[in-house]
Amino acid sequence: MKYINEFRDKETADKLADDIRKAASGLDRQITLMEVCGTHTMAIYRYGIRSMIPKSIKLVSGPGCPVCVTPINYVDTAVEIAAQPNVAITTFGDMVRVPGSRSTLQKERSSGKEIRVVYSPLDAVALAKENPAKEVVFLGVGFETTAPLIACSILEARREGIANYSVLCAHKTMPEPMEVLTSGEIKLDGYICPAHVSAIIGADAYIPVAKKFSMPCVVTGFEPLDILKGLAMLARQAAEGRAEVENEYYRVVKPEGNKKAQQILRQVFVKSDAVWRGLGTIPDSGLAISEEFDKFDASKKFGVTLPEPKENPACICGRILKGLNDPPECRLFGSACTPDNPIGACMVSSEGTCAAAYRYGGYGE
Amino acid sequence: MSSRADLVSLGHGSGGKLTHDLISKTIVPALYGADGAPPMEDSALLTIPGAWLSFTTDSYVVSPWAFPGGNIGDLAFNGTINDLAMSGAIPVALSVGLILEEGFPLADLRTVMRSMGQAARASGVPIVCGDTKVVPHGKADGIFINTSGVGYRPDGVQIHASGARPGDVVIINGTIGDHGIAVMSEREGLRFQSPIQSDTAALHTLARALLDGGVDAHVMRDPTRGGLATTICEIAADSGVAIRLDERAIPMATAVAGACELLGLDPMVVANEGKMVVVTPEKDVEKALAIMRAHPLGKLSAVIGRVEEGRAGRVSSASVVGGERMINMPHGEILPRIC
Numbered sequence: 010m011k012y013i014n015e016f017r018d019k020e021t022a023d024k025l026a027d028d029i030r031k032a033a034s035g036l037d038r039q040i041t042l043m044e045v046c047g048t049h050t051m052a053i054y055r056y057g058i059r060s061m062i063p064k065s066i067k068l069v070s071g072p073g074c075p076v077c078v079t080p081i082n083y084v085d086t087a088v089e090i091a092a093q094p095n096v097a098i099t100t101f102g103d104m105v106r107v108p109g110s111r112s113t114l115q116k117e118r119s120s121g122k123e124i125r126v127v128y129s130p131l132d133a134v135a136l137a138k139e140n141p142a143k144e145v146v147f148l149g150v151g152f153e154t155t156a157p158l159i160a161c162s163i164l165e166a167r168r169e170g171i172a173n174y175s176v177l178c179a180h181k182t183m184p185e186p187m188e189v190l191t192s193g194e195i196k197l198d199g200y201i202c203p204a205h206v207s208a209i210i211g212a213d214a215y216i217p218v219a220k221k222f223s224m225p226c227v228v229t230g231f232e233p234l235d236i237l238k239g240l241a242m243l244a245r246q247a248a249e250g251r252a253e254v255e256n257e258y259y260r261v262v263k264p265e266g267n268k269k270a271q272q273i274l275r276q277v278f279v280k281s282d283a284v285w286r287g288l289g290t291i292p293d294s295g296l297a298i299s300e301e302f303d304k305f306d307a308s309k310k311f312g313v314t315l316p317e318p319k320e321n322p323a324c325i326c327g328r329i330l331k332g333l334n335d336p337p338e339c340r341l342f343g344s345a346c347t348p349d350n351p352i353g354a355c356m357v358s359s360e361g362t363c364a365a366a367y368r369y370g371g372y373g374e
Numbered sequence: 375m376s377s378r379a380d381l382v383s384l385g386h387g388s389g390g391k392l393t394h395d396l397i398s399k400t401i402v403p404a405l406y407g408a409d410g411a412p413p414m415e416d417s418a419l420l421t422i423p424g425a426w427l428s429f430t431t432d433s434y435v436v437s438p439w440a441f442p443g444g445n446i447g448d449l450a451f452n453g454t455i456n457d458l459a460m461s462g463a464i465p466v467a468l469s470v471g472l473i474l475e476e477g478f479p480l481a482d483l484r485t486v487m488r489s490m491g492q493a494a495r496a497s498g499v500p501i502v503c504g505d506t507k508v509v510p511h512g513k514a515d516g517i518f519i520n521t522s523g524v525g526y527r528p529d530g531v532q533i534h535a536s537g538a539r540p541g542d543v544v545i546i547n548g549t550i551g552d553h554g555i556a557v558m559s560e561r562e563g564l565r566f567q568s569p570i571q572s573d574t575a576a577l578h579t580l581a582r583a584l585l586d587g588g589v590d591a592h593v594m595r596d597p598t599r600g601g602l603a604t605t606i607c608e609i610a611a612d613s614g615v616a617i618r619l620d621e622r623a624i625p626m627a628t629a630v631a632g633a634c635e636l637l638g639l640d641p642m643v644v645a646n647e648g649k650m651v652v653v654t655p656e657k658d659v660e661k662a663l664a665i666m667r668a669h670p671l672g673k674l675s676a677v678i679g680r681v682e683e684g685r686a687g688r689v690s691s692a693s694v695v696g697g698e699r700m701i702n703m704p705h706g707e708i709l710p711r712i713c
């Protein structure tokens with residue numbers, strides 16, 4: 010826990026909260042800051058950050074939870090593949106609860122389909138190696154934080170000559186949705202830029218957003234002191250009328266990012282348009298498996314393509330992902346839509362905005 | 375002598391000779407050791423002093439059945455003892471019902487029975503009756519155990535889940551999350567540098583020490599499945615009060631905190647099997663802490679929160695950095711089948 014407790018120190022937190030108040034005193038209006046990473050969403054709730062900052066700073070959550078922005082037909086496709094004989098679906102934990110249009114992977118598991126939660130895609134490759142008669146499919150979901158791992162798993166499978174491993178790929182990238190959100194209905198005054206995504210893509214990746222839209226951007230770590238410091242930096246930029254990329258998380262994030270990981274991503278994936286649940290199609294905001302690695306692409310291997318089904322019309326996840334509404338403003342929130350029975354994307358993952366608001370915001374009773 | 379290759383078979387559940395042999399040769403010697411078993415009757419006869427009979431039951435399906443710091447045997451014994459103890463009762467006797475899956479190694483059954491027997495002898499509470507069934511392969515997960523327990527509550531003891539009053543203080547007897555993380559690390563094959571042991575323990579002597587010491591305990595609860603968050607939410611709801619915790623005051627082993635970081639878990643919802651929450655009036659806090667800290671199971675006892683006026687069931691907490699957050703019961707599958 011050394012190197013963690015240091016970033017949760019109460020006295021330093023009090024000092025940073027003071028800095029935020031001082032910076033905010035220079036503001037002539039309320040400012041709205043958006044975080045676009047699910048881990049920030051959770052941390053802000055878990056540490057009660059909102060209660061520590063002045064009312065003149067409003068925090069909203071953007072489309073940062075990878076599970077939440079994964080389209081329904083992706084789950085339907087996974088369910089469809091799981092139904093085929095001799096298939097094992099492997100996935101990170103959160104995906105098993107995501108409701109598709111008819112079922113969840115959790116329900117499919119209960120009915121006897123082989124669906125395994127793994128901690129690394131390399132475990133899935135090992136499973137494929139041990140069971141050559143079985144098709145092992147990994148659900149590739151997530152941003153640049155997880156995508157390099159999945160790319161490695163594909164490279165590993167090729168190196169080992171494992172033909173029964175494939176990835177159902179729905180990877181998304183930053184910062185494309187940030188540009189889309191900035192040009193949309195919501196009036197934003199700054200971005201709390203993701204921590205670990207930025208470790209891969211680098212702090213410089215946000216320069217176009219900052220320049221094009223005069224948008225303050227601060228790359229911020231996940232610990233409470235990181236978040237408080239990032240907020241102070243954003244408030245100061247807003248008060249001084251600056252719009253720059255600043256890097257609070259410099260102990261991990263470099264301006265140019267992780268070149269090795271970027272190279273692996275380029276080797277295995279190509280940029281593609283992607284469907285974001287609640288936001289629609291965003292050009293060049295996804296990763297697809299490149300032709301060279303075709304035989305590891307589960308969507309081609311199994312040839313399952315399903316249309317995107319309709320969402321519940323009362324669900325306002327799209328507006329929540331854009332930061333236009335807060336979870337309690339949805340009439341499904343907390344009544345029809347709960348973590349036990351999620352209707353919209355934002356309630357699904359523990360990192361989703363609605364799930365976090367429900368869990369830590371006092372709506373649980 | 376049996377070897378690792380000896381497995382539970384369907385015949386062991388037939389009720390005939392094999393069943394008799396399983397009980398008399400495998401279960402009873404392991405469970406009772408040198409003490410020997412009580413006579414085998416259709417039911418046990420108990421004498422219970424006092425006016426209030428306390429009666430409870432619980433089933434254990436933990437997977438894997440063995441984990442650092444214990445196994446399903448001592449867990450099943452201690453869990454039921456604790457349910458009796460938390461209502462202020464003095465445990466008198468327990469029953470044990472086994473559901474075995476065909477193919478479960480007899481050596482493993484012996485291990486489980488031995489640790490259950492050791493827990494029984496250490497606690498001074500006997501196991502007085504039991505039952506064994508065998509189900510076909512695939513119909514259970516190795517071994518399931520049900521334990522029921524009876525006890526009596528002396529006159530004058532008033533402990534209820536609804537007993538918390540504004541102004542009361544919330545105390546816990548030690549670190550949270552140990553059991554859940556021990557099981558989780560075993561199940562997922564996670565190897566931590568310092569292995570985390572389950573905290574499974576029988577809490578009846580600690581509970582007794584508080585009551586005998588004259589502590590006016592309004593509520594005693596053991597925060598098992600669902601963790602501390604669930605228990606505190608239940609107490610607040612049942613008592614019609616609000617509770618405010620201070621996260622910085624909640625004891626936690628460094629290894630557990632680290633594992634929770636790694637796994638993305640909130641330690642407040644991770645299971646415990648040897649912890650108790652005591653809600654007591656301010657006037658008794660020092661006395662309660664002194665008694666608890668003098669007990670082997672309460673060395674790290676600490677005040678972790680206060681009962682307040684407010685919306686019934688509202689539980690909030692000061693976060694480690696001083697921010698204010700709400701605490702809810704966890705939803706759905708967090709750590710499946712951990713007790």
